[in-house]
Every structure is written in C-alpha cells, then in structure tokens.
Amino acid sequence: MSRLTKFFAAIIAWVFPMTANAEDTYFTATGQEDGKPLIFRSLKAVPAGVHEADLPNRVIILWRYQSELNGMPGADANSAQTALEDALMPMDVNESGRQILVVTGNNRKEWHWYVKDFDTWIAQLNQRLATSPVYPIEISHTYEPLWTSYKDFLVEVNGL
Numbered sequence: 001m002s003r004l005t006k007f008f009a010a011i012i013a014w015v016f017p018m019t020a021n022a023e024d025t026y027f028t029a030t031g032q033e034d035g036k037p038l039i040f041r042s043l044k045a046v047p048a049g050v051h052e053a054d055l056p057n058r059v060i061i062l063w064r065y066q067s068e069l070n071g072m073p074g075a076d077a078n079s080a081q082t083a084l085e086d087a088l089m090p091m092d093v094n095e096s097g098r099q100i101l102v103v104t105g106n107n108r109k110e111w112h113w114y115v116k117d118f119d120t121w122i123a124q125l126n127q128r129l130a131t132s133p134v135y136p137i138e139i140s141h142t143y144e145p146l147w148t149s150y151k152d153f154l155v156e157v158n159g160l
Contacts, residue, residue, distance in 0.1 A: 023048045036071035038105035055114040056145035062138045063109045071106040087128050
C-alpha cells in the first residue's frame with residue numbers, strides 16, 4: 001500500500017464544495033495519518049477542457065515542517081506556504097499544468113500537479129521563484145498520463 005493510499009484510506013467524511021471560478025469546483029476533506037489530522041483541498045473532477053494525456057507528468061511539491069500544533073503548520077510556516085502557493089497560482093492553466101490536490105498535516109504540505117512537460121514547468125517554477133526566499137521544498141515527478149493517483153483519491157473520497 002503506497003503512502004498516498006494509506007492516507008486516502010484514512011479519510012473521514014467531511015466534504016463540501018467550493019467554487020473558485022466558473023469552470024472549476026473544489027472540495028475539502030479531512031482525514032488522519034499517524035493519529036494527526038490531515039486537510040485535503042482538491043478539484044472535484046478533471047478540469048473542463050483538460051485531457052489527462054495532455055498533462056501526463058505528476059509533480060509533487062513537498063514542504064516538511066516541524067509543528068507543535070498536532071502536525072499542522074504554525075503561523076510563520078503557513079504564511080510562507082501561502083506565499084509559495086500564490087507564486088504557483090499563475091502556472092495553474094489548462095495548457096501547461098494544473099494543481100489538483102493540496103494535502104496539509106502530519107508535519108508536511110504537499111501540492112500535487114499534473115503538467116505537460118516537466119522540464120519546461122520546472123524552469124517556469126524556478127523563474128517565478130527567482131526573487132523569492134529559498135523555500136524548503138522537495139520536488140518529485142512521475143509519468144502518469146491517466147492521472148491514476150488523483151482518480152484513486154477521488155474514488156476514496158466519493159466512497160465515504
């Protein structure tokens with residue numbers, strides 16, 4: 001069982017829709033991992049106009065932090081994470097990449113993306129962050145043209 005599957009299976013039902021714009025609907029859900037709370041923010045479905053195979057590279061940006069708040073980020077970490085997310089926001093376009101899931105808790109925050117071309121996307125990210133503080137992030141990517149991890153997550157949430 002993968003690490004993602006473990007916390008998908010631990011989700012406790014609390015899902016509600018949020019609309020960020022006319023084409024995308026988001027939801028949040030909560031769960032637990034290692035006895036600590038997790039918060040998931042995700043697109044409810046593959047965005048309109050997106051064909052999964054056009055964005056075949058799954059990217060995870062991971063930010064580990066220490067917390068005295070039951071695994072949730074403190075005010076300083078949260079503020080810095082928000083700044084990073086704000087810097088990423090202009091890159092969230094159908095043609096080059098979409099952020100589909102954010103996981104917060106158990107001393108980490110993860111941003112999950114599907115992107116067209118990893119090398120081009122990472123170059124854009126580096127350019128966007130060139131004048132930012134150095135963020136303590138790790139970036140990994142895999143080729144996943146069917147968006148299997150994201151769809152598995154949705155199945156787990158919808159099955160509650």
